[in-house]
Amino acid sequence: MRLVVQLKAANKGIVIPHEHGGWAMVSAPFLFGMMAGTAKWDHILLFIAWLFLYLASYPTLQALKRRKQRDHLLKWSAIYGAIALAALVYPLFQTPALFYFGIPFVLLLIVNIWHVKQRAERALVNDLCAILIFSIGGAAAYLYGDGDWDLTMLFVVLFNFLYFMGTAFFVKTIFRERGNKRWEAAARIYHILLLFIPWACGYPWMTLPFIIPLIRTLLFAGKQVKPMRAGIIEIIGSVQFIVISWIVF
Structure with missing residues (x-):
């Protein structure tokens, strides 16, 4: 599902995806997984990390096809990515196994990148991979809440x-x-x-x-x-x- 962004034309403002589908998919699976396990206060940190990974993904993918805005998009990708990594430090320290979720995340993201480069973001396979990424976020929330594999x-x-x-x-x-x-x-x-x-x-x-x-x-x-x-x-x-x-x- 293609996310939509509004950039301030004059000064190239903050890059924020605002399509309802993306916000629903970044939050609903995470909440599902958290409730399936044991909800903890530090799920907040994990969600912040997950949210900002989502925010970082949009300008990263858009930078592949918007050459004139590439520097601006990559700047916001780096900002969001840095916040995500900072928020992820404590959850990773508590549950190092969270690292394993990075493997399918990267592999599925590569498929999304390929579709962007082919200008085929609306392809069903691209949707499938994006939804799998969000669903894996639910698995991570479950594992962090004293769940298991x-x-x-x-x-x-x-x-x-x-x-x-x-x-x-x-x-x-x-x-x-x-x-x-x-x-x-x-x-x-x-x-x-x-x-x-x-x-x-x-x-x-x-x-x-x-x-x-x-x-x-x-x-x-x-x-x-x-x-x-x-x-x-x-x-x-x-x-x-x-x-x-x-x-x-």
């Missing part, structure tokens, strides 16, 4: 990935692929199948947070939806996903 961590990643892939399908049907009947059918089938996966995983109550996304898709897929309205729908969807998951997971 176990099935619970796997399901933290899986349920977050499934939810936000559904969002990717839905958003494509109302914007980029609106009018494409195959995409609309794929989105509806995907959301129907989502209801069965939690049962197969042994978490039948996790079906509940996928019901509203299914209703949303059945009602609005393929229709013209204003960006503001789409944003509100997705924010509501993300909030209910976290609240219900917190209760039933």
